[in-house]
Amino acid sequence: MNVAVAGGTGFIGKIILKKLVEAGHHVVALIRQGSLLKIASFRGTESRYTYYDAPAQVGAALEGCQAVINLVGIIREGKDESFDYAHHLIPLNLVRAAVNVGIRRFVQMSALGVGRGIETQYLETKMRGENAVKNSTLDWTIFRPSVVYGLKDGFVSLLARQVARMPIVPVIGAGNYRLQPVWVENVAEGFVKCLTMPATYGRTYDVGGPDKFSYNELLDTIGAASGKKRVRKIHLPIPLMETSARIFGRFDFFPFTEEMLTMLLAENVTDDSSFFSNLGIEPAQFEVKVSEYLK
Secondary structure (H helix, E strand, O other): OEEEEEOOOOHHHHHHHHHHHHOOOEEEEEEOOOOHHHHOOOOOEEEEEOOOOOHHHHHHHHOOOOEEEEOOOOOOOEOOEOHHHHHHHHHHHHHHHHHHHOOOEEEEEOOOOOOOOOOOHHHHHHHHHHHHHHOOOOEEEEEEEOOEEOOOOOOHHHHHHHHHHOOOEEEEOOOOOEEOOEEHHHHHHHHHHHOOOHHHOOEEEEEOOOOOEEHHHHHHHHHHHOOOOOOOEEEEOHHHHHHHHHHHOOOOOOOOOHHHHHHHHOOEOOOOOHHHHHHOOOOOOHHHHHHHHHO
16 A cells, blocks of 8 residues: 655654555655655655645645555644644645545544643644544544653653653652553554554544553653662642743743643543554553663
């Protein structure tokens, strides 16, 4: 199958590209100027430049494909890219272009927390993107993953560096809010498998790992995997962090924004395990995998 992938140059995207090629698919990577070198090492991939706000060009880039996987997403807005553009307008234009060129299969990356009343532009625009897909005539599947971890991810690896290098690790508030990290290989396997599984058409899957951890427990587990007997923590007052994020969150040097803080405190967990059962995927244990890649 010829599979067009948008957003394939990121942490999760590169794993999905690799698994698609291994499964025998031909990958058409939709890229913007400057992204070619990021995927040049993947054999079996064809690169096509596209500007997502030009519908005709998107359609031309999708010619000859039988499926689209959209992974485009940002965690904080920049001067050149907004949440609405990345999470809503890009999937909307991809959907329209797919319909116009006769593609039926569409797989969308969303986020756990969508539809739960958490008031952030990140999640609201993710919902708009989902609706653009759901309101189409395509055979769609949507995945909403929790924190995705793996080598060189942007969250667990950052925590691992803090645990390894800092005598005391900062924790926002009491640290009792929970997360449900999911192994990147599990997520990628789901994207590839679902392409040829009609049972997944019209389904939205919450995707969380097999275990839920409080933030404190997550740090302790990472510490144990790194060979550290104890992770010392300093708990920072939430009002202070909210004020700091409000003042400094718009600057790239500051590690989090108001929206990131809101979503962290709202928790990122699910009791739905149908992603694993429906797609026949064996869930990886966080303690095992984090120990492997930290070593």
